[in-house]
Amino acid sequence: MMRQLCVLTGLLIFGNSSGAQSIQFRDITAQAGIHFVHNNGAAGKKYLPETMGPGCAFIDYDNDSWPDIVLVNGQGWLRHSKADATTLKLYHNNHDGTFSDVTQKAGLAVPMYGLGVAVGDYDNDGYDDLFITAVGQNHLFHNNGNGTFTDVTKAAGMWGPDQFSTSAAWVDYDRDGQLDLVVANYVQWSKEGDLYCTLDGVHKSYCTPESYKGSSARLWHNLGNGKFEDATQRAKLYDPTSKSLGVAILDSNGDGWPDILLANDTQPNKLYINQRDGTFTEKGIEAGIGFSEEGFARAGMGVDAADYDRSGRPSIIITNFANQMLSLDHNEGNGLFVDEAARSGVGRATLITLGFGCFFFDYDNDGWPDILVADGHIDREIERVQKRVTYAEPPHVFRNLGGGKFQEVTDSLGPAFASPKVARGAAYADVDNDGSLDILLTTNGGPAYLFHNEGGSNHSLRVKLVGTKSNRDGIGAVARVTSRKDIQWQMVHSGSSYLSQSELVLTFGLGMASQADAVEVRWPSGQVDKLAGVNAGQTVTIQEAKGIVARRPYSQPAVKK
Amino acid sequence: MQIPRYSGDKITLRARLCYRKFSWWNTQFSFAGVPEAGGDVTADYDDRNFAFTGSLRGVSAKEEKIPDLPIVVIAEDEAVLSILPQGSDPPQPKIVTQSADWQRWNDYGIGLFLQGDLKSATAAFEKATEADSENPDGWVNLGRVAVQEGDMDRARTVLENALRLSPMLARAHFFYAKVLRSDGRYDEAAKHLRQVLAQYPRDRVALNDLGRILFLQRKYADAVKVLQGVLAIDPEDLQAHYNLMLCYNGLGDEVHTREHQIRYLRFKADESAQAVTGPYRQLNPEDNNERQAIHEHVSVPLSVPGMGCVGTADAGCPNERSSVPVRRGGSR
Numbered sequence: 034m035m036r037q038l039c040v041l042t043g044l045l046i047f048g049n050s051s052g053a054q055s056i057q058f059r060d061i062t063a064q065a066g067i068h069f070v071h072n073n074g075a076a077g078k079k080y081l082p083e084t085m086g087p088g089c090a091f092i093d094y095d096n097d098s099w100p101d102i103v104l105v106n107g108q109g110w111l112r113h114s115k116a117d118a119t120t121l122k123l124y125h126n127n128h129d130g131t132f133s134d135v136t137q138k139a140g141l142a143v144p145m146y147g148l149g150v151a152v153g154d155y156d157n158d159g160y161d162d163l164f165i166t167a168v169g170q171n172h173l174f175h176n177n178g179n180g181t182f183t184d185v186t187k188a189a190g191m192w193g194p195d196q197f198s199t200s201a202a203w204v205d206y207d208r209d210g211q212l213d214l215v216v217a218n219y220v221q222w223s224k225e226g227d228l229y230c231t232l233d234g235v236h237k238s239y240c241t242p243e244s245y246k247g248s249s250a251r252l253w254h255n256l257g258n259g260k261f262e263d264a265t266q267r268a269k270l271y272d273p274t275s276k277s278l279g280v281a282i283l284d285s286n287g288d289g290w291p292d293i294l295l296a297n298d299t300q301p302n303k304l305y306i307n308q309r310d311g312t313f314t315e316k317g318i319e320a321g322i323g324f325s326e327e328g329f330a331r332a333g334m335g336v337d338a339a340d341y342d343r344s345g346r347p348s349i350i351i352t353n354f355a356n357q358m359l360s361l362d363h364n365e366g367n368g369l370f371v372d373e374a375a376r377s378g379v380g381r382a383t384l385i386t387l388g389f390g391c392f393f394f395d396y397d398n399d400g401w402p403d404i405l406v407a408d409g410h411i412d413r414e415i416e417r418v419q420k421r422v423t424y425a426e427p428p429h430v431f432r433n434l435g436g437g438k439f440q441e442v443t444d445s446l447g448p449a450f451a452s453p454k455v456a457r458g459a460a461y462a463d464v465d466n467d468g469s470l471d472i473l474l475t476t477n478g479g480p481a482y483l484f485h486n487e488g489g490s491n492h493s494l495r496v497k498l499v500g501t502k503s504n505r506d507g508i509g510a511v512a513r514v515t516s517r518k519d520i521q522w523q524m525v526h527s528g529s530s531y532l533s534q535s536e537l538v539l540t541f542g543l544g545m546a547s548q549a550d551a552v553e554v555r556w557p558s559g560q561v562d563k564l565a566g567v568n569a570g571q572t573v574t575i576q577e578a579k580g581i582v583a584r585r586p587y588s589q590p591a592v593k594k
Numbered sequence: 595m596q597i598p599r600y601s602g603d604k605i606t607l608r609a610r611l612c613y614r615k616f617s618w619w620n621t622q623f624s625f626a627g628v629p630e631a632g633g634d635v636t637a638d639y640d641d642r643n644f645a646f647t648g649s650l651r652g653v654s655a656k657e658e659k660i661p662d663l664p665i666v667v668i669a670e671d672e673a674v675l676s677i678l679p680q681g682s683d684p685p686q687p688k689i690v691t692q693s694a695d696w697q698r699w700n701d702y703g704i705g706l707f708l709q710g711d712l713k714s715a716t717a718a719f720e721k722a723t724e725a726d727s728e729n730p731d732g733w734v735n736l737g738r739v740a741v742q743e744g745d746m747d748r749a750r751t752v753l754e755n756a757l758r759l760s761p762m763l764a765r766a767h768f769f770y771a772k773v774l775r776s777d778g779r780y781d782e783a784a785k786h787l788r789q790v791l792a793q794y795p796r797d798r799v800a801l802n803d804l805g806r807i808l809f810l811q812r813k814y815a816d817a818v819k820v821l822q823g824v825l826a827i828d829p830e831d832l833q834a835h836y837n838l839m840l841c842y843n844g845l846g847d848e849v850h851t852r853e854h855q856i857r858y859l860r861f862k863a864d865e866s867a868q869a870v871t872g873p874y875r876q877l878n879p880e881d882n883n884e885r886q887a888i889h890e891h892v893s894v895p896l897s898v899p900g901m902g903c904v905g906t907a908d909a910g911c912p913n914e915r916s917s918v919p920v921r922r923g924g925s926r
Contacts, residue, residue: 376778
């Protein structure tokens, strides 16, 4: 009953006052100077990794408060060809709606078959570092603070594992103030062990992962001296049957300790509950997130967690294969999750699409987390055997109506945005400091897209956290914003979505309210900072135990129409 | 098809599907196989030749002579084709669907559906409904494919057709409940499932679906009753144990949660088991081909380029096996 009352209150405050707005996501990729095309290496062999990537991320690598862009890239399987010599791209935000390719200058033009990316300041030097997952050797790039990065994989003790790594997330699982790293791994695959599969009996297609052995996720524990140790076994995370594609960090049971959620493909999803002693216990099965209603494993891809209904608890979204709905697992607060996909309105629309990247984000700043799902099938031949399933598919955006209900609004967000794509990675950030969240999408074997959020009139407040005793990024900290009688909260988190990471700055939609009455930050260290009367229309930087140390008012949109 | 020059104005095609339980060679070998001299025998293979001259004494079947297993004709049919003079215009194809064709199209559709070829299954079931639009089963099967494809609007339409023709048809109610459930219309879905259960109270599938709906509505105690009904029919029902585990978790009953979790995990298939077949499938492309839901059988001499490519992705193999030539006598 309490939850229903809260929801009703929220509806009165935001749902009615702000209403649906005429928001458009305008494609600004070309005018922004982003000319990235993903090289998946496909040359007819249909090797499994070809259909998986790529990921993307927002990182403010030069601390100028303007989010820059990382686009991960694959490469050809024959490495002696110039056309195959592609690398990831780092695009610097020029503060005027354009970006510049600074990959070479930044020292990031390192050959690899890259897939995913995680952003975090692992050495607490004030500059966010990059972890790139790959088929083969993953890479840790240390941000030198001068616009360049150094590949420190070997020095950090991470050299060696030759795996099919996918998503990754930084997390301070032992709350020692140092960011640790969870790396999801998919299957044991090699070119030599590639299997023949076909959808239509004629053409080779990409095999589903049942054909290959799984591969455990890996937990790298930060030793604090620039080095990491493999803590997977000790932390009881080792599970060689896992075939993980997505990783999300959430505090599932509200005990203040980060838990780990792995979205697995044809294996049960795993929810590792933090035991507060450096170990985890897997609770996904009894929580009801491991399997479909029939008790079978689904094809989990991307994942995210947020409190979408003001229950006070993080609920979960997991993208699945075509003919499987998006999972919207509502956190009941007793260790159980109940799938609300059908009743909420997100189920039917996602039934025939194959989702990868996904996240909760408040695109219209009405205070209610909406949902984005990036779609795209894995095989061009699918249309030969299924009438309604297509290779390129439109993304989904579901507007949160409050009361646990969503409405699909994709078609209203602009023809470029709503057009079919073979999307994979997805991330959000406010690229031009106008207070609204923009979207970055990657496509398999195709271009990346940057969509600018235009037309909204609701207010927002953006919060950047700087830890001192806690990790510098404030990852794991929870910010609660009170506006009138409404309370919303978000946790700073790395990972989520699929192979991707959104910005670490939190954006709180305030509807028509011009200020947040209170902002409370609970840091991983246990420190609680409380602020009162924080105006909307700005990004505030809150330093642990010190309060607001910087204010940056929103500017007029830098992106020219 | 190549038509012989002097074949007259008609050709009669006859087809028979014959069956013998065991191959002749295997039967001879089993009863009287005797190895000849020479040939290697290792733990991995037996390369000897066999003669079928052994004594039948000691053969467990206790037959005096090697049985001559009969070849049984399972099905046969014939069709008469008209032959036109060379160079004449071929007549426009005209498919006349008659009510007598309903069974054939419906069975064909079921086969395609089970094979996973939903697009072709839809076409076949459409033919069935064309042959006899008053037969509700054709509409139900169209609905079933639409549900599988996630085309719930289409499923709703065709299933409503079926229910109009046969308001008590349990299969139509069952699939219609699935459509309603995908919309989150749980009460209505439960109502249709209860119509099924009124006719078939021991239908585990319908009981499981009803139990799941009650769980989604947080009616945990009611769901437990329904799902226990499933276990009264089949104590090893995987889905019932899974959802009972969740229901008891919702009720805060840790003992029963644990109990059903253990049983669920006991009866659940090992998802990782299929990976064991990977190396074998790579080494045995013919068997790998059989594993594909939709696959072709190509019978050609081994000397034909690309023959070894069936079911494999080896270097030098064409990506489109349809380009592999099929000689006379071959079949696809």
